[in-house]
Amino acid sequence: VRLxxxxxxxxxxxxxxxxAGADIDNRILDDSFAxxxxxxRAKSVVNQPNIRRIIMKNRITKLAAVAGIVIIVFFxxxxxxxxxxxxxxxFADVLNAISKAKTISYKEVCxxxxxxxxxxxxxxxxxxxxxxxxxxxxxxxxxxxxxPNNVNITIWDLAKCIFLQLSPKDKRAYIxxxxxxxxxxxxxxxxxxxxxxxxxxxxxxxxxxxDGKITNKFICDRGEFTKITAWVDPATNLPVRxxxxxxxxxxxxxxxxxxxxxxxxxGTSNSTLGIGGGISEKQxxxxxxxxxxxxxxxxxxxxxxxxxxxxEENYQDVTQPDEKDLIKALSFWTEMSDxxxxxxxxxxxxxxxxxxxxxxxxxxxxxPKEELDLAVQQMHKILKGLYFAQEQKVNxxxxxxxxxxxxxxxxxxxxWWKAENSKSYRVIYGNxxxxxxxxxxxxxx
Amino acid sequence: MLEDKILVFRxxxxxxxALRRIYEKYKDDLLGLAVALSNDVSxxxxxxxxxxxxxxxxxxxxxxxxxxxxxxxxxxxxRARDRNRSINRTDSALEAADETSSDIIGPERSAxxxxxxxxxxxxxxxxxxxxxxxxxxxxHHGLKFRRIAKLQSVSINTIQSRYRYGLDKLRxxxxxxVKT
Numbered sequence: 001v002r003l004x005x006x007x008x009x010x011x012x013x014x015x016x017x018x019x020a021g022a023d024i025d026n027r028i029l030d031d032s033f034a035x036x037x038x039x040x041r042a043k044s045v046v047n048q049p050n051i052r053r054i055i056m057k058n059r060i061t062k063l064a065a066v067a068g069i070v071i072i073v074f075f076x077x078x079x080x081x082x083x084x085x086x087x088x089x090x091f092a093d094v095l096n097a098i099s100k101a102k103t104i105s106y107k108e109v110c111x112x113x114x115x116x117x118x119x120x121x122x123x124x125x126x127x128x129x130x131x132x133x134x135x136x137x138x139x140x141x142x143x144x145x146x147x148p149n150n151v152n153i154t155i156w157d158l159a160k161c162i163f164l165q166l167s168p169k170d171k172r173a174y175i176x177x178x179x180x181x182x183x184x185x186x187x188x189x190x191x192x193x194x195x196x197x198x199x200x201x202x203x204x205x206x207x208x209x210x211d212g213k214i215t216n217k218f219i220c221d222r223g224e225f226t227k228i229t230a231w232v233d234p235a236t237n238l239p240v241r242x243x244x245x246x247x248x249x250x251x252x253x254x255x256x257x258x259x260x261x262x263x264x265x266x267g268t269s270n271s272t273l274g275i276g277g278g279i280s281e282k283q284x285x286x287x288x289x290x291x292x293x294x295x296x297x298x299x300x301x302x303x304x305x306x307x308x309x310x311x312e313e314n315y316q317d318v319t320q321p322d323e324k325d326l327i328k329a330l331s332f333w334t335e336m337s338d339x340x341x342x343x344x345x346x347x348x349x350x351x352x353x354x355x356x357x358x359x360x361x362x363x364x365x366x367x368p369k370e371e372l373d374l375a376v377q378q379m380h381k382i383l384k385g386l387y388f389a390q391e392q393k394v395n396x397x398x399x400x401x402x403x404x405x406x407x408x409x410x411x412x413x414x415x416w417w418k419a420e421n422s423k424s425y426r427v428i429y430g431n432x433x434x435x436x437x438x439x440x441x442x443x444x445x
Numbered sequence: 446m447l448e449d450k451i452l453v454f455r456x457x458x459x460x461x462x463a464l465r466r467i468y469e470k471y472k473d474d475l476l477g478l479a480v481a482l483s484n485d486v487s488x489x490x491x492x493x494x495x496x497x498x499x500x501x502x503x504x505x506x507x508x509x510x511x512x513x514x515x516x517x518x519x520x521x522x523x524r525a526r527d528r529n530r531s532i533n534r535t536d537s538a539l540e541a542a543d544e545t546s547s548d549i550i551g552p553e554r555s556a557x558x559x560x561x562x563x564x565x566x567x568x569x570x571x572x573x574x575x576x577x578x579x580x581x582x583x584x585h586h587g588l589k590f591r592r593i594a595k596l597q598s599v600s601i602n603t604i605q606s607r608y609r610y611g612l613d614k615l616r617x618x619x620x621x622x623v624k625t
Contacts, residue, residue, distance in 0.1 A: 007619075011580060014565040016477040018489070025468075031494065035501040036502070036504045039502045041458055322559045347450075350455060352509050356508070
């Protein structure tokens with residue numbers, strides 16, 4: 001060994017390179033995956049009873065909750081209309097049967113890698129839906145579905161723009177007023193979906209035996225991310241089983257659950273509010289036990305909380321996102337990031353980046369509940385901006401060039417998109433002004 | 446950095462693939478750090494194992510504020526220190542040195558690939574642990590003194606002193622090696 005003149009360089013040059021053995025790779029990864037799964041299961045236990053997730057109702061998140069269920073039902077029906085093997089006559093019959101249906105009840109199992117749950121759902125003639133979260137399949141805590149209190153009940157009244165969540169176990173009710181959504185529809189006569197679905201095609205896939213009965217099976221691949229299979233009773237022309245498999249769409253795979261809690265603002269309560277949408281992992285929804293046209297007690301669909309329940313009300317902006325929302329989201333971001341735009345538009349939905357900004361902005365040692373509410377409102381605004389961008393992205397005419405752009409630089413484009421049926425591009429510049437361009441804006445250094 | 450952000454983003458949403466990529470990206474570096482701090486391949490493997498399992502448990506809530514590499518390096522340093530506390534380091538140093546310098550490690554076990562590195566690790570193991578840690582984190586892993594000071598819960602001046610003392614001792618040891 002020669003005595004080194006520069007001891008620091010000597011040490012630097014001898015940085016140990018350690019090649020990990022195959023055994024250790026497997027051990028670490030297996031144990032890490034197991035730890036990750038256990039944590040996610042535990043979180044599922046914690047989150048379910050306090051479920052207050054607000055699902056943005058727009059095109060991007062239309063697979064969520066009620067809308068998702070409606071899509072499944074009518075997608076299943078739609079296949080018949082476009083079958084290429086002579087089943088088209090059945091479609092008319094099914095359509096007719098559905099249009100005459102007054103009520104529907106069914107059971108749904110939603111399975112994901114991160115957790116599964118089962119719901120019992122019913123929809124009345126007015127289109128109000130009641131959904132009971134029975135138990136989480138992956139969490140033993142909720143496996144006792146015999147306990148009538150160990151459930152969560154959600155009533156969706158889209159016509160009144162209200163949904164009510166009830167937690168019988170702790171006698172709490174959460175009312176969410178969906179501001180900006182005035183839809184006078186009934187779920188069972190939701191012809192709007194037909195007009196969309198009619199353009200799609202499905203495939204008759206033969207006959208299957210379901211619960212001892214022969215059914216007609218139809219498959220619809222709705223793009224590469226959604227596959228729906230419906231089994232229909234030939235006698236009634238009504239579905240007896242529907243299965244929908246959704247895979248994450250990378251273009252839409254950017255709307256994670258953003259959640260923020262009272263504790264983030266110095267409170268002691270575990271009260272957490274979250275917003276999310278889209279499909280972040282493979283999920284399989286299976287609907288079974290269909291009962292059509294049963295008599296349903298109207299009191300089950302009341303959005304008035306039962307007596308004795310502690311009530312909390314929230315307001316949720318569910319208007320369709322537009323370019324102003326995107327500008328507001330970018331404005332907030334630059335305000336809280338020393339004037340710099342996000343590196344990528346998806347950063348607007350990154351909990352690791354957004355949450356610290358919200359806390360920085362609203363945690364002023366004031367009342368935690370008030371600060372939390374303000375942060376949640378801002379969270380909505382940010383996500384609306386992101387959803388607008390997502391829509392443009394999905395439509396294939398979106399570009400983001402905000403990485404490194406500083407607020408105030410009016411010459412630099414931050415993002416651009418081309419609306420459907422538009423000949424020009426909309427461009428947001430570094431000073432948050434918006435204008436039109438005849439071509440995709442050039443990025444200048 | 447951006448790639449790490451995306452990986453963390455996906456990891457937080459439960460992506461095993463993201464966790465796997467994070468592991469693949471940093472495992473060798475972290476193992477190298479753990480070996481340099483512990484002078485024991487087996488112990489180093491345990492340290493990295495514990496760090497990744499702990500990291501995996503943070504899914505959904507992990508908040509990356511700086512560099513992921515620095516974060517994981519700090520975790521390894523913390524864990525290695527905890528492990529070292531339970532071992533009589535002085536007594537075990539020679540035994541551990543023998544272990545690391547042996548070449549009977551098969552492909553299923555981790556292995557130090559360079560003889561000169563083995564010598565350095567051996568020498569580092571003879572330093573007081575805090576000095577060894579400062580030198581390894583600063584010179585091999587690029588952590589700033591400020592961050593190491595936070596890690597060791599001492600002032601930045603103390604860290605700089607430990608760094609200088611450590612280098613001096615290494616120089617002396619190397620001098621001895623040369624004379625030998």
